Structures are given as C-alpha cells and as structure tokens.
Amino acid sequence: MMKxxxxxxxxxxxxxxxxxxxxxxxxxxxFSRTEESARTLAGLLDADWLTDVSRLRSxxxxxxxxxxxxxxxxxxxxxCKGRGDKLFLHTAGSxxxxxxxxxARHYGVLYPMQTFSKKHExxxxxxxxxxxxxxxxxxxxxxxxxxxxxxxxxxxxSSDRQYLHLAAVWACNFTxxxxxxxxxxxxxxxxxxxVMLPLIDETxxxxxxxxxxxxxxxxxxxxxRNVMRRQLxxxxxxxxxxxxxxxxxxxxxxxxxxTHAAPDEESH
Amino acid sequence: MMKxxxxxxxxxxxxxxxxxxxxxxxxxxxFSRTEESARTLAGLLDADWLTDVSRLRSxxxxxxxxxxxxxxxxxxxxxCKGRGDKLFLHTAGSxxxxxxxxxARHYGVLYPMQTFSKKHExxxxxxxxxxxxxxxxxxxxxxxxxxxxxxxxxxxxSSDRQYLHLAAVWACNFTxxxxxxxxxxxxxxxxxxxVMLPLIDETxxxxxxxxxxxxxxxxxxxxxRNVMRRQLxxxxxxxxxxxxxxxxxxxxxxxxxxTHAAPDEESH
Numbered sequence: 001m002m003k004x005x006x007x008x009x010x011x012x013x014x015x016x017x018x019x020x021x022x023x024x025x026x027x028x029x030x031f032s033r034t035e036e037s038a039r040t041l042a043g044l045l046d047a048d049w050l051t052d053v054s055r056l057r058s059x060x061x062x063x064x065x066x067x068x069x070x071x072x073x074x075x076x077x078x079x080c081k082g083r084g085d086k087l088f089l090h091t092a093g094s095x096x097x098x099x100x101x102x103x104a105r106h107y108g109v110l111y112p113m114q115t116f117s118k119k120h121e122x123x124x125x126x127x128x129x130x131x132x133x134x135x136x137x138x139x140x141x142x143x144x145x146x147x148x149x150x151x152x153x154x155x156x157x158s159s160d161r162q163y164l165h166l167a168a169v170w171a172c173n174f175t176x177x178x179x180x181x182x183x184x185x186x187x188x189x190x191x192x193x194x195v196m197l198p199l200i201d202e203t204x205x206x207x208x209x210x211x212x213x214x215x216x217x218x219x220x221x222x223x224x225r226n227v228m229r230r231q232l233x234x235x236x237x238x239x240x241x242x243x244x245x246x247x248x249x250x251x252x253x254x255x256x257x258x259t260h261a262a263p264d265e266e267s268h
Numbered sequence: 269m270m271k272x273x274x275x276x277x278x279x280x281x282x283x284x285x286x287x288x289x290x291x292x293x294x295x296x297x298x299f300s301r302t303e304e305s306a307r308t309l310a311g312l313l314d315a316d317w318l319t320d321v322s323r324l325r326s327x328x329x330x331x332x333x334x335x336x337x338x339x340x341x342x343x344x345x346x347x348c349k350g351r352g353d354k355l356f357l358h359t360a361g362s363x364x365x366x367x368x369x370x371x372a373r374h375y376g377v378l379y380p381m382q383t384f385s386k387k388h389e390x391x392x393x394x395x396x397x398x399x400x401x402x403x404x405x406x407x408x409x410x411x412x413x414x415x416x417x418x419x420x421x422x423x424x425x426s427s428d429r430q431y432l433h434l435a436a437v438w439a440c441n442f443t444x445x446x447x448x449x450x451x452x453x454x455x456x457x458x459x460x461x462x463v464m465l466p467l468i469d470e471t472x473x474x475x476x477x478x479x480x481x482x483x484x485x486x487x488x489x490x491x492x493r494n495v496m497r498r499q500l501x502x503x504x505x506x507x508x509x510x511x512x513x514x515x516x517x518x519x520x521x522x523x524x525x526x527t528h529a530a531p532d533e534e535s536h
Contacts, residue, residue, distance in 0.1 A: 068490075068492075069492065069494065069495060094487075114466055115470050115474075115485050126466055128466065152463070160459065163456070164454065165499075166502050167450035167454050167459075169486050169488075170449045171446060171447055171468050172471045173485060173486035173489070174446045175443035176480050176483055178438045179475050179480040180480035181438045183479060185431050193479070195420070195422070195432075196439045197476060199439060200443070200472055200475070202382060203444055206383075207444070207447050212450075213448050216445070217441060217444075218437050219437065219441075220437075224337065226337065230430070231362070231434045240519060247511060247515070251512070252445050
C-alpha cells in the first residue's frame with residue numbers, strides 16, 4: 001500500500017489529502033506550523049500530526065509539500081534530508097521543479113488546476129493535474145500516483161507551468177475582480193448582485209462551446225463609441241476603473257479586428 | 269389575446285419573440301432592415317414580416333423595439349406616429365426611457381439581463397427583467413406583460429439602468445476578455461484551453477455563495493510580490509497585458525486591505 005505524508009494543511013493539502021484517503025492511500029503524517037490545522041486535517045485522514053518538522057518520520061513513500069511558495073524553499077532541505085530513497089513532490093504552480101535540485105534524488109511536481117477551499121468539497125477526478133518528474137522513471141511514478149486522483153493527467157515543464165499559472169490568474173482571479181466591480185456598481189444603486197448570476201452563468205457556459213474571442217459581446221466588440229463614452233462617464237471619480245475600462249475595451253476591439261470575426265451576439 | 273409587433277430581428281428580438289410565442293402571445297409583424305432576418309424570425313413566430321417600416325400595421329397592442337442603440341432613436345418617430353393608443357417599449361440597457369418623449373403617450377423599457385444569441389435557446393423565466401414605464405399605470409401594464417416572460421421582474425429607473433448595463437459589461441464582456449487572455453497564453457505554450465474549464469466553473473460557482481471580494485484568491489490578494497513580479501516578466505513584449513495585470517492586481521490588493529477580509533483560499 002502506498003504511503004503519503006503531507007507537508008502543509010491548507011486548502012489544497014486538505015482536498016488532496018481527502019481525495020487520497022478516499023482512494024485508499026494511507027496518510028502517515030500531516031505537518032503544519034499551525035497546530036490546529038495539522039490536528040484537524042490529520043483527524044480527517046486518520047494520520048498523525050506534527051508542527052515540528054524535525055519529528056517527521058521516514059515511513060512514507062511520497063512526501064507532498066503543499067505550502068506557500070515562500071515557505072517551500074526553506075522546508076525542502078529539512079524534509080528531504082536523510083530520505084534519499086523517497087519521492088518528493090510540490091504542488092505550486094509558479095515554483096520550478098529545480099527547487100528540489102541537490103536536495104533529493106527523486107522529485108517532481110503535481111499541480112492541480114483548480115481553486116480549493118477547506119470547507120468546499122471538490123471532485124478531484126475531473127481536475128486537470130499537471131505533472132513533471134526529474135527523470136522519466138520518476139515522472140512515470142508520479143503519473144501512477146496522480147492516476148489515483150484524476151483522470152486528466154498532463155506532463156508539463158516548469159517553464160510552461162508558469163504560463164499555465166498565469167493563465168489561471170487571468171481566468172480565475174481577474175474575472176473574479178470583474179465580478180467584484182460589477183457587484184460594487186450594483187450595490188451603489190440598490191440592485192442586488194444576484195441579478196447578474198444568469199448572465200455570468202451563461203457567459204461561462206458559452207466558453208465551453210466557443211473560443212472566448214468568438215463569444216465576445218458588448219459595446220467594445222461592436223465598436224460602439226457612444227455607449228463606451230457614456231459608460232466611462234458613469235465611473236467619474238474612479239479613474240482606476242476608467243483606465244481599466246479603456247484598456248480592456250481597446251483589447252477587445254483589437255482582438256475583434258485581428259480575428260475579423262463578426263461578433264456572434266448583439267446584446268451585451 | 270395580447271398582440272405584439274417586434275421591431276428588430278436580432279438576438280434579443282429572436283429569443284424574446286420565441287418566448288412570447290411559447291407563452292401564447294400573438295406576434296403580428298416582425299420588422300428588420302435585413303429581409304432574411306425578418307423572414308426567418310417571422311417564420312418561427314407565425315407572423316408577417318416587413319423591411320419597410322411604412323408598411324407597419326396598427327393591429328398590435330404593444331410594439332417592442334429591439335434594435336441597435338444608434339437605430340432606435342431614428343425608428344421611434346416612424347413606429348409611434350399615428351398609434352397614440354399603443355404601448356411602445358425598447359429593450360436597450362443604455363438608452364433612457366425618455367427617447368420616446370413627445371413621440372408616444374404610453375411607453376417604457378423592458379430590459380432583460382442576459383446575453384442572447386439567435387441559435388442558443390435561453391430560459392427566459394429565470395432572467396431578471398428590468399422595467400420602467402412613463403406613468404404608474406403604464407408600468408403596471410408593462411409588468412403584467414413582463415410576467416408572461418419571467419418570474420423575476422424589477423422596476424428600475426433609466427438612470428440606475430445605466431449602471432446595471434455597465435455592471436453587465438464588467439461581469440460578462442470583461443470576464444470574457446480575461447478568458448481570452450488565458451486562452452492565448454495557453455495556446456502559445458501548447459496547452460488546450462479546456463484545462464481551464466473546471467477552474468472557471470468553480471470560480472463562477474463560488475460567487476453564487478460568496479461575495480466576489482470574499483471569494484478572491486491568487487497572488488494579488490495574498491500580496492505575493494515575488495509571484496507577481498515573475499508573472500509580469502512572463503508577459504514581456506505585451507505591455508498592454510502587463511499594464512492590465514498591474515492595475516487589476518492593485519485593485520485586488522486595495523479591495524483586500526479595505527475589507528480587512530482574510531482570503532478564504534490559498535491556492536488559486
């Protein structure tokens with residue numbers, strides 16, 4: 001039976017640990033600097049917990065580090081030392097595989113493309129998982145481990161993974177920022193945010209079927225300068241939003257003229 | 269039985285016409301400057317079609333104008349003239365109700381908050397519909413008409429409707445632009461866009477339950493300057509995207525410090 005120790009007890013570690021546990025993987029230990037986090041997750045996974053990395057045992061086959069980027073580099077030497085036959089993985093989108101270099105013989109990356117929260121269960125099986133190993137043999141070992149989690153496994157280099165992570169910032173964090181601006185505009189005029197949800201759901205649904213550039217609608221893709229001028233005026237006193245509105249509208253306009261694609265939609 | 273004539277045969281008019289037809293409303297005529305559009309929609313609705321507005325009949329109770337903003341003002345006098353007892357509605361988010369002023373006695377706005385395409389069926393019943401009438405009596409008449417379409421009807425002034433429309437641009441068009449940037453970054457590195465879909469779906473799903481500011485994740489809300497610096501470097505040669513990245517990240521950072529809310533998530 002495969003044995004895993006989790007370094008980190010945050011959102012990703014929590015969902016990863018639960019999915020592994022459900023898949024029949026034994027979780028040996030859960031480490032977190034925060035006792036409550038370590039204890040809580042370990043409790044869910046029938047594992048031991050620790051807050052002092054020097055108490056880490058060597059009975060696991062795989063050590064998975066799911067911690068903040070800034071903590072990762074500091075923890076790697078302590079976790080790898082004296083465990084030369086083990087496999088070490090991190091789960092960070094923006095950290096290269098080589099941060100294990102000189103610290104371990106078998107190492108790599110397992111990066112799931114999803115946003116995680118502790119409380120909110122996710123179905124790992126559908127999450128694309130991007131893997132990388134320091135040798136072909138290690139990568140195959142990581143692949144068979146990843147298969148316990150997901151059906152969608154891709155090999156990806158550290159270099160390309162950076163762009164994947166950047167794309168996720170645009171697709172997730174920056175779209176969420178746009179929702180936030182919409183929410184603020186509505187609340188200032190007494191309109192509940194939930195009137196936007198059918199529109200948001202439909203926008204999301206459309207890109208399951210069409211490329212984003214083809215699905216684009218609204219004043220910018222129509223080149224409707226009157227509407228754009230009036231909308232800019234509505235944000236008077238918010239020069240930051242006006243600047244974003246100008247830049248994004250220009251980007252949409254350029255994209256439309258570059259693709260020569262007639263917009264598919266007429267309203268919004 | 270209520271009779272409606274549609275002025276316009278675009279995406280919104282198509283979906284509106286079909287929903288009215290299903291609800292048992294008789295559609296008398298469909299006008300479009302484009303013969304094919306008029307003929308196609310009229311065919312679906314068992315209605316007559318016309319491309320010459322002077323051939324408009326006066327047998328409808330309600331005339332709904334769903335045309336481009338730039339065309340609306342020009343068409344209103346021609347449509348309203350000699351039909352003083354009729355009700356006239358437009359469906360434009362950014363046009364005030366007063367564009368009917370002096371042209372009609374009974375008029376108003378019916379603005380459905382959704383993005384429409386001709387081919388893609390929508391369930392009108394769940395779409396929030398925003399109405400406005402030039403008198404209280406007219407508004408009640410519009411409300412009972414709107415009830416045939418949707419369960420979610422709100423009264424909204426022309427002034428506030430502008431902000432609703434602006435919010436829709438942020439929540440729909442600008443998020444779609446972000447998807448487009450993500451798509452481009454991925455394709456440049458040989459990664460298929462559909463690996464983003466679980467993340468995008470989850471991001472959308474979260475704002476059904478949490479306010480956008482509370483749901484925010486990623487380097488900007490964590491204040492992770494190292495990641496942000498590296499990500500900016502990945503967009504070298506795309507100063508437009510770098511500028512957007514800086515502005516949106518700054519916006520996310522300010523929002524986080526303003527709300528003092530601890531981010532709910534740790535990884536994307």
